[in-house]
Amino acid sequence: MWYYRIIPTIFVCTYYSTASAAALPAVQIAARQTSPVPSWPIQSFKTTNFTPPALNISKIGPTEQGFLFFAPLGSPPTIAAPLIMSDDGQLVWYGPVQSFPTAALGFQVQKLGNNEVLTYWNGVSDNVSQQRGYGAISILDNTYTEMYRISLGQGLFVTTDNATYDSYLDVHEDFITDRGTIIAVATNVTRADLRSVGGPKDGWILDSLLYEIDIKTNEVKFSWSAYDHIKEIPFSQSLYPLHGTGYNQSTPWNYFVMNSVQLLGDDYIVSSRYYCSVYSINSRGNLNWHLQGQIGGDFNLGSGAEFCYQHHVRAESSDSNSLLLHMHNNKNDDLGASVGSTTGLLLSLDLNTRRAVLKSSLSSPKDQIYSLFMGSYQPLSNGHVFLGHGYIPQLVEFDATGTEVYAATFGHVNVTFSYRAFRQAWLGAPNTLPDAYACAWSNGTTAVYMSWNGATAYTAWAIYGGGSADHLRLMNVVDRTGFETHADVGNVAFVQVGAIAGAGTPARSSVISVQQKC
Numbered sequence: 001m002w003y004y005r006i007i008p009t010i011f012v013c014t015y016y017s018t019a020s021a022a023a024l025p026a027v028q029i030a031a032r033q034t035s036p037v038p039s040w041p042i043q044s045f046k047t048t049n050f051t052p053p054a055l056n057i058s059k060i061g062p063t064e065q066g067f068l069f070f071a072p073l074g075s076p077p078t079i080a081a082p083l084i085m086s087d088d089g090q091l092v093w094y095g096p097v098q099s100f101p102t103a104a105l106g107f108q109v110q111k112l113g114n115n116e117v118l119t120y121w122n123g124v125s126d127n128v129s130q131q132r133g134y135g136a137i138s139i140l141d142n143t144y145t146e147m148y149r150i151s152l153g154q155g156l157f158v159t160t161d162n163a164t165y166d167s168y169l170d171v172h173e174d175f176i177t178d179r180g181t182i183i184a185v186a187t188n189v190t191r192a193d194l195r196s197v198g199g200p201k202d203g204w205i206l207d208s209l210l211y212e213i214d215i216k217t218n219e220v221k222f223s224w225s226a227y228d229h230i231k232e233i234p235f236s237q238s239l240y241p242l243h244g245t246g247y248n249q250s251t252p253w254n255y256f257v258m259n260s261v262q263l264l265g266d267d268y269i270v271s272s273r274y275y276c277s278v279y280s281i282n283s284r285g286n287l288n289w290h291l292q293g294q295i296g297g298d299f300n301l302g303s304g305a306e307f308c309y310q311h312h313v314r315a316e317s318s319d320s321n322s323l324l325l326h327m328h329n330n331k332n333d334d335l336g337a338s339v340g341s342t343t344g345l346l347l348s349l350d351l352n353t354r355r356a357v358l359k360s361s362l363s364s365p366k367d368q369i370y371s372l373f374m375g376s377y378q379p380l381s382n383g384h385v386f387l388g389h390g391y392i393p394q395l396v397e398f399d400a401t402g403t404e405v406y407a408a409t410f411g412h413v414n415v416t417f418s419y420r421a422f423r424q425a426w427l428g429a430p431n432t433l434p435d436a437y438a439c440a441w442s443n444g445t446t447a448v449y450m451s452w453n454g455a456t457a458y459t460a461w462a463i464y465g466g467g468s469a470d471h472l473r474l475m476n477v478v479d480r481t482g483f484e485t486h487a488d489v490g491n492v493a494f495v496q497v498g499a500i501a502g503a504g505t506p507a508r509s510s511v512i513s514v515q516q517k518c
Contacts, residue, residue: 061405328375388421465492
């Protein structure tokens, strides 16, 4: 039986740092520098104004099949959108383009019933650390049409500056369950006694909230508050100092930060960034167990099983006696108090003996990663693991032996980032028409450019041309080459293109006029 409870929430978007540059590794120093950053190469096209980042790719071994799913933000701002790209850096689909302070985060493929869908959070976000945001979760079908938009809290929420928003879901989670619900999180500014950590009696905190929401009805089925369980999860266990916060509503102490939640059976696996902890919570909201990454909590930690400031914690497999738990082990905090190499961590938990043992730790041999925020860990079907390093703009795949076989960088360190990243299979069939652009060369031929945003199945293009829009003939058939294909045909005034998939009728673009000069 589910435990039903509604918690109104509040949201705040504030970032603090006093770390000195001298105390941080070079990749972290870059985040504090104010000197101009060299521009990152971008891709440009004739058929769209969108300019995705060029990928700097290193591929040294076989990889799992599938596209790259990520949502870059940062610099240059023109790259900000949910993206699907191929292994060789070709654009497949770009979603709604974002402009600060709006953002799209957590872009991925998930299963809803028997169908593959796309999900991402979209709203107003903190551009520095992506620690918080107010927004909604979009669920798209394979035509890229929004099926559902999950929102929360119209009229129930108060922000630190009393601003109002259409929805107050936070950036950190959008996990679809097998019972027609989605797990999401939010935050709430709450009065609290902070004397136990050296703060005021009438202090202010940013409570972390868990919600399970029915996808079809948008009804909240379950909710949970970290602050409601302050006896089991006391303030004194937080590793994040007050650092001048907690004295007023506008700057509450962000002591917990719930950055991932997974439904496992009828329980919830909850990750807290600033407690360096993973909790199992039952359907009545009570704690089953607590795994703390430095001193163990309810568990004894084996050698190498330590973790801290982790993201994207998931149980890979479980039974009544044990479970395998993986995470993106950031190992760095945003105040410079903890500095360590970021890894992908797989732990085995014995629920009877309460012992946590290291199964594998993945890191790049060439580049040590120091990721302050964000990140993801994805086990692949062939035994490989795919890591997105969050605040460090790098996507890495390791084979079953832990050897790095693929790496793609999509921006400058600590300037461009993606909250999570995935490698996933996808069959996109957009309900939009293909796009075309044509212009005349000085030698009398016509350059034709064609693309179809999000279409994955077509393999070739048919090009039609003529002297009038009503009288077009087939001019050529050419193979598809990446996102945008270019081909030259004879001298024509009007052009139409058709995407060819198998033996079916080509999906045609609108008829366009040829521009006078290329």
